[in-house]
Amino acid sequence: MSIFRSLRHYNYRLFFTGQSISLVGTWMQRVAISWLIYRLTGSAFLLGLVTFLSLIPSLVLAPYAGSYVDRHNKFKILIITQVILMLQAGALALMIWFKHYDIFWIAALSLVQGLVNAFDVTARQSLMVNLVEDKEDLPNAIALNSSVFNAARLVGPALAGVILSTLGEDICFIINFVSFIAVLGCLLMMKLKLAEHKKSTENIWVDLKKGYAYLRTSPDLASMILMMAASSLLVIPFTTLLPVFAKDIFSGTATTFGWFESAAGFGAFFGAIYMATLKAGQHLQKIIIISALLLAVSVIALAISPSLILALICTGLAALGLMAQTSSINTYLQTHADDLMRGRTLSYYIMAYQGVLPIGSLLMGYFAHQFGTQLVVAFEGVAGLLIVAAYVYYEKHKSEFRQNAVSVS
Known part of the structure; x- marks a missing residue:
């Protein structure tokens, strides 16, 4: 089937298989941490704080990570980061297994995860283009990668x-630790031939500035990154508050919270499948606008939902819109950024998505x-609707903005 066409590439097939197994464990750990924090503290603020610590390094380190990945072997970086993440999961599993419920150390391990992820996500995204020999299959590969994430x-x-509800949080953490064996095994089986770029002799911060200058001369890329940053600050943090909906608003249990997360995964999975069916070169800007509208309207509907069933449906629709929006922006950046600047361009996207999100979650x-x-x-x-309106206004008047920018410079 054409929807799975990128799986014909050996290296991508291994990557897809390893991720399919490992990501199940990752999501189990995310849910377990959120539930554990809220069960122990009953604080929406501390819930947001732990999310903040797990993602804030992306805001500070992502541009540096992009420059670093562009200078070094991204495959080796990915191996190293996966090993460290496996050890982090193991430390968390041991701590909870021995009933050492220390919020400080849970937060500290979340911070470690965030520090490593700043490099891991950038390396993984930059490597994607090297996993498929036929570049026509790249949008499909990106969409399938999103689909396995959301599945x-x-x-x-x-x-x-x-x-x-039955065995406890510690078992979730142990399963995540074991799941890293799959992704590491698949990575080590790959047969990659990475083109060696001439290593820059300039200071890495000079490279970082070049990435920023490149985005300033690429307003279509920059506008999408800014839209992603605004959404991460003001819209996407609704996901951090799902435990509150499950436990307090609808008087549920850990199983109810699992339903909310699964509803989000269900919607996002269908969004990813839709993105995988798109042909290369389709109008991604239009999809970005429609999906952002769906996200905003669904979040408003979630807030005023009178019943659990309706809240779950709204959560699924919001996740569908979020997935289509982020996947479209990701695909556009990967297919339009210059090869030598791809790592840095994606690092700014990661900073805008995962780096700004913790600030939004905390707020x-x-x-x-x-x-x-x-x-x-x-x-x-409501903020989501205003962000879409601003993006549409820019798209309609971008020629005027460019002329003004040229005259100023």
Whole structure:
């Protein structure tokens, strides 16, 4: 089938297989940590704080990581980061196994995960173009990678919900630790021939500035990254507050939280499947606008949902829109960025997505604590509509913006 056409490439097939297994464990751990923190503290703010610590390094380190990845062997970087992430998961599993419920160390391990992920995600995204020999299959490979991520988001939380209710959080962490064996095994079986770029002799911070200058001369790329940053700050943090919807608003248990995460995974999975069916060169800007609108409207509907079933449906639709938006932006950047600047361009995307998100999570967690979760989530949806309006306005008047930028310079 054409939807799976990128799987005909040996290296990508191995990458896809390893990720399929490992990501289930990753999502189980994410759900277990969120539930554990909220169960122990009952604080929406601390829930946002742990998310903040796990993602904030991407804001600070992503541009540096992009320059570093462009200078070094991205495959070796990926192997190293996966080993460290496996050890981090093992440390967390041991701590919870021995019932050492220390919020400080849980937060510290989340910070370690964030530091490593700043390099891991950049290397993984930059490597994607080297896993498929036929570049016509690259958009399909990116979309399938998103689909396996979101399929894991569907399966992982569902399993986590059952395990949390029966066996406890520690089993979720142990499963995640073991799942890294699959991804490391598949990576070591690959047969990659990476083109050696001439290593820059300039200071790495000079390379970083070149990446910023490149984006300034590429307004289509920059506008998408700015849109992603605004969404990460004001809209996407609704996902951090899902445990509050499950436990407090709908008086549920860990299983109910698993339903919310699985609903999000279900919607995002279908969004990824849709993206995988697209042919190379289709109008991605249009998809970005429509998907961002779906995200914003669904988040508003989630905030005012009177029943659990309706809230789950809205969560799924919001995740579908979010997935299509992020995948479209990712695909556009990967297919339009210069080869020598791809790592740096993607690092700014990662900074805008995963780096700004923790700030948004912390802010929205604090505002939810002060003003109520439903009111804050409704605000996030309205903010999403304003972001789409700003992007559409820019697209219609971008020639004027470019002329003004040239005259200023």
